[in-house]
Amino acid sequence: MKVRQTRLDERVVASGLAPDLDTARRLIMAGEIRTGDRVWDKAGEKVPADQPLERKERGLPWVSRGGRKLERALELFPAAGLPGVAGARCLDIGSSTGGFTDVLLQHGAAAVTALDVGYGLLDARLRADPRVTVRERTNFRTLPDDAFPDPFDLVVTDVSFISLRLIVPRAFRFLRPEGAVVALIKPQFEAPPDRVEPGGLVRDPAVHREVITGLQQAFAADGIFLHALAPAPIVDDHKNVEYLSLWKRQEMLPPYDFSFPLLERV
Template identity: 45%
Template sequence: MAGPRAARERLDKLMVERGLCETRSRAQALIVAGRVIVDEHAVDKPGTAVAVDAAIRLKGEDHSFVSRGGLKLRGALDAFGDLDVRGRVAMDVGASTGGFTDCLLQAGVARVYAVDVGYGQLAWKIAQDPRVVSIERQNIRTMPREAIPEPVDLVVIDCSFISLTRVLPALPPFLARPADVVALVPAAFASPLAAMAVLMVVLVVIGMVMDPYGAVILVQATLAGIASASGIDPVHFWMVVLVAFELGYLTPPVALNHLLARQVIGDDPALESGALPGSWWRRHERYALPIAVMATTLLLVAFGPLLVGGG
């Protein structure tokens, strides 16, 4: 004898209930346009009956979540492939406006406990969903076990301002056995351009105060990994290192570089430059011109490839 059939609902109505669309007419338009994917299959009839826990997403819709966090989590779930969240009880640590929670709701979870240290940040659409339990002004590291009355078998984490090493040890009291944890590991910089700007300044300072051999060892052990993780090509990075070091070496009056500058132009011109008549530029041209040329070169080498390549 066949078992009981899972509860089913019209697709357009279910989309409105989940907050994917504001109205059924909008949902019907998206369905007819072929932009609605149900359990990874396109559906083009608004009246199609689908399981109430079916995974529903919008094809080609970049803003189907209340924040871009939903896009990140959806990308992770798609990449994992075998992680089925339908019908599960989840906890969103660092819920903020609810991007991760929104993604889970659209994927068919039974309930989400949205935990955040802030107050009043959760998007209205998410806060009004009966499947969402908002737990505000609570730090996961100090939150009492009683705050969540049932074990959770799925945890998603987006805590940009605290290390995961401090968050993960606080989870076991809330977890079912087994459970899955999906954590967002934030990048050190928002873009390769931002990373390059910071690294470039640091490299020039290193070039000012260190000898070349020690500087290369230091950069290889520290900054090279940061550059690679930020999406900067290794060959490009080491080209920037070379030019930044040269600019640092030319920049007096810091330690070794002041000595090198004196060896190039001589002691007497260096001492007498302050007494020469004329403008500041004319009196310090021997110092300033090489620095200006090298600084311009550094900017071109550092940012040219990133801008041309869309970094």
């Protein structure tokens, strides 16, 4: 059966790589849309309606800007007990195009399982890497407890439209006892709806503090404790401030107290 053809810029939008056609055309002109090693450079070019596409920004050492966030965590958190990545078995929940997976591999991870509820999102280079196991169309929340035969050393997660309360406690079921979770806290998906401004913004530092302390209290009830927290690098000036967090089974006494100014941009 003949596959329907569509314009490249329309396919970029349909793939979720751009919010609208104008943005799609700018990305194409900038050489950031590709399939494997092929760079697509003509917005009006006809492509199959199911053509796999990826976005790769020029000048970045990772397949997406999200890699900058995990890179920052790997710089800051070893002093707080983050296990070494070299030689580790890792799980990336919400892997998307693979920014976090790419960082883990570049830091010497022995194996990374890239898990996402979506399909066809992971960068082609990472997909072909023998150290990467791809678990697509997979809802982490509904995985059976025996989904992974061997425990992981480290779990990393950057998810949207879902609270970490549904992700982090379950992640510890698949970790070694001394393992850790690095999670990106997104206040807009943790705060009550009436505390979120139009457009999904959360600019009140009191709400950010409530979100973080709320997660601390909820996870502590499951024997999971916050060991480090830091503002994530900003990759878009029009988005919320997010926070990198490190969680472990080992209790912190006294509990970790974050004293830096919230809403700080780095």
